[in-house]
Amino acid sequence: MPSSSVRLACVATLLALVLGSVPCSAQTAAPGPPSIGPVLREMPRDLWHFISWDTAAVLGIGGGAALVGHIWDDDLAGELETNIRLNDAMQPGHTYGAFSVQALVGVGLYTGGWIAKKQGLAVTGADIMRAQILSQAYVQAIKYATQRERPDGSNSLSFPSGHSASAFATAAVLQRHYGWKVGVPAAILAGYVATARVHDNKHYLSDVIFGGTMGVAAARTVILHAGRYGMAVGPRVDKGMTGVLVTIVPR
Numbered sequence: 001m002p003s004s005s006v007r008l009a010c011v012a013t014l015l016a017l018v019l020g021s022v023p024c025s026a027q028t029a030a031p032g033p034p035s036i037g038p039v040l041r042e043m044p045r046d047l048w049h050f051i052s053w054d055t056a057a058v059l060g061i062g063g064g065a066a067l068v069g070h071i072w073d074d075d076l077a078g079e080l081e082t083n084i085r086l087n088d089a090m091q092p093g094h095t096y097g098a099f100s101v102q103a104l105v106g107v108g109l110y111t112g113g114w115i116a117k118k119q120g121l122a123v124t125g126a127d128i129m130r131a132q133i134l135s136q137a138y139v140q141a142i143k144y145a146t147q148r149e150r151p152d153g154s155n156s157l158s159f160p161s162g163h164s165a166s167a168f169a170t171a172a173v174l175q176r177h178y179g180w181k182v183g184v185p186a187a188i189l190a191g192y193v194a195t196a197r198v199h200d201n202k203h204y205l206s207d208v209i210f211g212g213t214m215g216v217a218a219a220r221t222v223i224l225h226a227g228r229y230g231m232a233v234g235p236r237v238d239k240g241m242t243g244v245l246v247t248i249v250p251r
Helices: 004-020 036-049 053-070 073-079 084-096 099-115 119-146 162-178 180-199 205-224
Strands: 231-238 241-248
Touching (some): 036 205
Antiparallel strands (some): 231 241
8 A cells, every 4th residue: 555645645646737728718918917806896797707617527526536535535644644854844824825825926916917018917916916816715615514523622613624725726817827847846836835834733634635726726717817917097199190099808
C-alpha cells in the first residue's frame, strides 16, 4: 500500500491537472483597468452564475476524487501523527491559504494594476477577489450544512476545506491569465496548503479535495463570464474633432 504522503501527493496533483485542464471559453478584456464599482456589482451575480452545467461538471470530477479520497480519510488522519521536523515546514501553508491573505493578493494585484496602468494585472486582481468571495460563500454554507467534525475535534466545520478553496481559486485564476508558467507554481502552493491542513489534523483528505474543487469552480465561474465590466467612456480626438468614445463590452 502506498504511503500516506504518496497518496496525498497523487490526489492533489490529479486535482490540479485534471480540473485545471478543463478548457475555458475565450475571454474578452475590458478596455482599461476596471473600476471597483463594476467589480463589486458583479459579485452578487457570481452567486447565481455559479449554478451552471460547467460547475456541475467540475464538482462532479472533484466530488468523485473526494469519494475516492474518503476511503483513506480515517487511515490518513491516524497515520499523520505530529512530526516535529514537518511542523515548521507546514506552518506557512495555514497562513498562505487563509481567505484574508488570498483576498489581499487580489487587492494587491488590482491596486498595482491601477497604479501601473496595467489592465491585465488589474483584471487578474479583480478576478481573484471575486473568486475568493464566491468560493467562500458556498464553502461556508456547506460547512454549516454538513457539520462534519474536524479530525482534531476542535469544531464541526471540517467539510469542505476553506483554505484549500481559497488557494486553488487563486491558482486557477492565475493559470487562466498567465498560463502554466505561473499556474503550475500556484497549483503547487495550493497543494502545499492542502497538505498542511491534513498534516495538522484540521481536515480529512476528502475535505481538501472537495475544497480545492470548489475554488476551481468559483474561479471558472468568474472567468467564463467574459464581458463582465460593461461600458467604458472616454474622450476621443480625431482629425481636429473632439468627442466622447463609448465602448461597449458584450456580456
